[in-house]
Amino acid sequence: MDFLNSIILLTNFIIVPGITYGSQLALGAIGVTLIYGVLRFANFAYGDLMAFGTMIVILVTWFLQSKGITLGLLPTALLALPVGILLTIAVSLFFDKTVFEYYRNKKSDPVTFIVVSLGIMFVLNAVVRIIIGPNDINFMDGHKFIMKAREFKQMTGLNEGLALKSTQVITLITTIITCSILFYFLNKTKTGKSMRAYSNNEDLALLSGIDPKKIVLLTWIIVSILATVAGTLYGLDKSFKPFTYFNNLLPIFAATIVGGIGNPLGAFYGGFLIAFSEIGLTYAYKKFFKYIMPEGLEPSTLIQFISTDYKFAISFAILIVVLIFRPNGIFKGKVI
């Protein structure tokens, strides 16, 4: 019984939240890695692009709700998602045409691009705050829990409950669908292969007749989809606050670098690695040890490696360690 309780405890507080948060980071990191692989710069505006996409989804959600349209058990935001994606694509293409293209034609170095993306980050950041404000917004509607902790306890007779929020399941399913389509596209379709080819060897791609303009366009489209989906899932699961999205840039970049910059599959795994490190190291294991240790040997302290206030330090530490010891990421394999 105690053993089962300890497993349920970890599942409830580490595994389920880890998979959810990991999925959200994975989607974000794949976006960052695709931009790096194809356009060859680290896009600091990515967190705020996610915020922008999510903001549109929220505005459309409110509009739909005001008209009495909802998705029943599912969050209305899923219905608003396509509009959010379209407008985010439009914004990305707008900045590409007006800003990035100029520096691309000038063949500016990556540092210039990074500084330029910082500029766009500030612009997007301001736009979002002007339109929707800096405050916390909860836009999750529909059925909140698939299983409540109390129901689980009653069902199983265990001490520990296992709660499953609908947003967690929606996150997982959406991530599986999105990533399956993306990896199928990159590895099996002609256009996807040409995107990898361009990322791997730009000059040879040109000599093979691959059109760089199309590749750039396609990359912004894919990346905008990923940013909006990741942002919306994160917002549904927690809440929407522009500053949080900016902050998420750190774990997303950490996931990207852990996975090897430019490697989408690596970024996927990197997202989960960062999520589980963050959640696993900030969780207080006292109760867990109470279950598995013999009586009288229970720990007296919280057994928490690091306070939740410092969770960003974990991403940061992983980032530094990887950059020092494995600058190409910890996974071997194809880079886009």
Added chain:
Amino acid sequence: MFFSASNLTGGYGGVNIIEECSFNVNRGEIVSILGPNGAGKSTAMKAMLGILDLKNGTVVLNGKDITKLKTQDRIKLGISFVPQIKNIFTELTVKENLEMGAFLNDTNLLTRLEEMYDLFPIIKEKKDQFAGELSGGQRQQVAIARALMTEPDVLMLDEPTAGVSPVIMTELFEHILNIKKQNIAILMVEQNARQALEISDRGYILVTGKNAYEGRGDFLLNDKEIRKAFLGG
């Protein structure tokens, strides 16, 4: 002449690397461009492909002046190029490398792949491996096969045997002779000058960006002065 470049002058940032260079090649011919390191051979190749801005000169393909065309448009007209370095997609599989070669026209993709497998048996064997995992000689075969996927009329090779052992070099040259049989015009830059001339119909020797000698392969091979200066005695 099927493909000819006349009086090419150009370079990087104002400095002329090549001056008044001319080359031509017919279908079914192998023509080598030889010369010491830094002579401007690769630069001349880039000039013919439109990668380099020219100050002067014309490039004509099958009677059509293509001097003003962009690289990608020249490729569409049937010129294929294997660069000296970075000539494969290391992170794509061998088969995907060939598929990218056929990017512009993949109506005959499957038959073309089979033809490449026949021409380069090693490629068939390694088709699902990442090209970056192959040996030097195998990589060069992938590079050439990628360029052949478009069914080009003109194949330009920049040092196809760079950095491979003499045995592999001989093997690669045999492949190039087989390609010649498909009535393709082959223009290649080579460091292994003597061996290259042995399989070439004609050759050009480039010195500090200018045409120094030209003539039939056997003529260049047997000329005392040229042997001494460029072919190591």
